[in-house]
Amino acid sequence: MTSTDSIRVLxxxxxxxxxxxxxxxxxxxxxxxxxxxVARGDxxxxxxxxxxxxxxxxxxxxxxxxxxxxxxxxxxELPGVKVVVLTTFGRPGYLRTAMEAGAVAFLVKxxxxxxxxxxxxxxxxxxxxxxxxxxxxxxxxxANPLTDRxxxxxxxxxxGSTNAEIAAALHLSQGTVRNYLSTAIQKLATxxxxxxxxxxxxxxxx
Amino acid sequence: MTSTDSIRVLxxxxxxxxxxxxxxxxxxxxxxxxxxxVARGDxxxxxxxxxxxxxxxxxxxxxxxxxxxxxxxxxxELPGVKVVVLTTFGRPGYLRTAMEAGAVAFLVKxxxxxxxxxxxxxxxxxxxxxxxxxxxxxxxxxANPLTDRxxxxxxxxxxGSTNAEIAAALHLSQGTVRNYLSTAIQKLATxxxxxxxxxxxxxxxx
DNA sequence: TGTTCGGCATGACAGATGTCATGGGCCCGG
DNA sequence: CCGGGCCCATGACATCTGTCATGCCGAACA
Numbered sequence: 001m002t003s004t005d006s007i008r009v010l011x012x013x014x015x016x017x018x019x020x021x022x023x024x025x026x027x028x029x030x031x032x033x034x035x036x037x038v039a040r041g042d043x044x045x046x047x048x049x050x051x052x053x054x055x056x057x058x059x060x061x062x063x064x065x066x067x068x069x070x071x072x073x074x075x076x077e078l079p080g081v082k083v084v085v086l087t088t089f090g091r092p093g094y095l096r097t098a099m100e101a102g103a104v105a106f107l108v109k110x111x112x113x114x115x116x117x118x119x120x121x122x123x124x125x126x127x128x129x130x131x132x133x134x135x136x137x138x139x140x141x142x143a144n145p146l147t148d149r150x151x152x153x154x155x156x157x158x159x160g161s162t163n164a165e166i167a168a169a170l171h172l173s174q175g176t177v178r179n180y181l182s183t184a185i186q187k188l189a190t191x192x193x194x195x196x197x198x199x200x201x202x203x204x205x206x
Numbered sequence: 207m208t209s210t211d212s213i214r215v216l217x218x219x220x221x222x223x224x225x226x227x228x229x230x231x232x233x234x235x236x237x238x239x240x241x242x243x244v245a246r247g248d249x250x251x252x253x254x255x256x257x258x259x260x261x262x263x264x265x266x267x268x269x270x271x272x273x274x275x276x277x278x279x280x281x282x283e284l285p286g287v288k289v290v291v292l293t294t295f296g297r298p299g300y301l302r303t304a305m306e307a308g309a310v311a312f313l314v315k316x317x318x319x320x321x322x323x324x325x326x327x328x329x330x331x332x333x334x335x336x337x338x339x340x341x342x343x344x345x346x347x348x349a350n351p352l353t354d355r356x357x358x359x360x361x362x363x364x365x366g367s368t369n370a371e372i373a374a375a376l377h378l379s380q381g382t383v384r385n386y387l388s389t390a391i392q393k394l395a396t397x398x399x400x401x402x403x404x405x406x407x408x409x410x411x412x
Numbered sequence: 413t414g415t416t417c418g419g420c421a422t423g424a425c426a427g428a429t430g431t432c433a434t435g436g437g438c439c440c441g442g
Numbered sequence: 443c444c445g446g447g448c449c450c451a452t453g454a455c456a457t458c459t460g461t462c463a464t465g466c467c468g469a470a471c472a
Binding site for chain 2: 014015016017018019020021022024025027028086088107108109110111112113115116159160162190191192193194195196197198
């Protein structure tokens with residue numbers, strides 16, 4: 001793009017009303033133009049290939065693929081596109097994985113709307129934009145203490161599966177599942193699997 | 207208001223970015239004006255008293271008070287205000303309680319944005335607006351099969367409390383708690399409390 | 413007035429869950 | 443090469459959870 005053209009934005013968000021509202025909001029900015037909208041994570045890459053964009057604005061929770069996975073695809077295939085991740089929850093764990101996936105900005109939806117356009121301009125200027133509150137929480141909250149296996153087991157347990165079902169799903173023995181769950185419960189300082197799932201969700205560790 | 211003035215709207219939604227984006231969207235309509243914005247359910251009534259409005263657009267999930275509770279307050283105190291409930295999830299149970307609280311429209315956020323302005327005009331003309339898909343689901347899904355007590359117990363169990371903690375919280379015996387949970391699990395056709403909580407959440411019965 | 417339904421409780425029992433001790437295999441870094 | 447961490451597993455144990463049978467009370471209702 002040349003400096004006189006407006007910034008071309010790809011907007012990915014599954015809830016139509018929110019997506020179109022955000023488009024309306026960005027449409028008020030004279031130097032920003034939303035050129036593509038998609039409602040699914042797995043449509044992001046194709047849309048970015050079809051229509052050149054400068055910035056991709058991605059929600060995390062989407063059908064088909066999370067915005068973080070889509071960010072990974074985008075930065076791998078179209079490294080020129082700046083990725084901004086926009087999400088409902090300030091899960092510290094999300095921030096880390098989003099950054100690892102190549103995002104250059106991370107915003108939460110309860111930040112003032114003015115920050116959105118501002119962030120888009122900043123990332124295009126090469127800056128990184130991270131909510132300071134969230135950055136602090138991510139540093140303080142520390143990294144995910146769970147091992148890969150513990151996380152997998154907890155994820156399957158999250159929807160109410162019994163130990164036997166988890167064992168079958170992951171090709172483990174029931175006793176092993178119990179052990180992983182037990183260590184996860186201790187690491188998260190909770191009393192049972194339900195609480196552990198809750199805490200892991202809150203932190204974005206699940 | 208006279209027929210030549212624009213429609214005055216109160217907008218209640220906790221996530222600033224979404225709220226301001228919706229305001230921007232409605233601002234594009236020549237006959238609609240968002241005159242008040244609040245971020246908490248418990249600020250709705252005061253805001254509506256301070257600034258006369260024709261329509262209140264309420265999100266359900268908000269700090270302080272749910273949009274449904276706020277709807278109840280509004281229709282009790284300011285019956286002239288038409289209440290539109292706007293929410294993320296099309297939980298059939300929510301629809302029912304929202305209507306009982308006096309709402310005249312119920313929209314989900316993944317409906318097209320155009321429906322929002324349209325709904326506002328319709329409710330002002332005395333119509334009710336309900337997403338047809340959701341209305342069908344509410345009728346098909348039927349009413350909440352849980353008794354008051356079962357619901358209370360399930361709600362406390364939802365965050366991972368143990369039977370003893372639930373019993374203490376509700377001043378019941380542990381055996382009674384187990385019985386209520388047992389019947390709730392059966393009514394929801396699930397195999398344990400975790401699944402029961404999931405199903406109840408999905409349906410808006412919690 | 414009886415019957416039914418929801419709320420509340422107890423006791424007993426099987427099965428699920430959480431903890432602990434223990435041990436083997438693997439890979440990586442010192 | 444050795445230690446430490448993660449992975450996987452077993453067996454034993456205490457506790458928690460879910461189910462069932464049974465009973466009492468009060469309110470609603472025909």
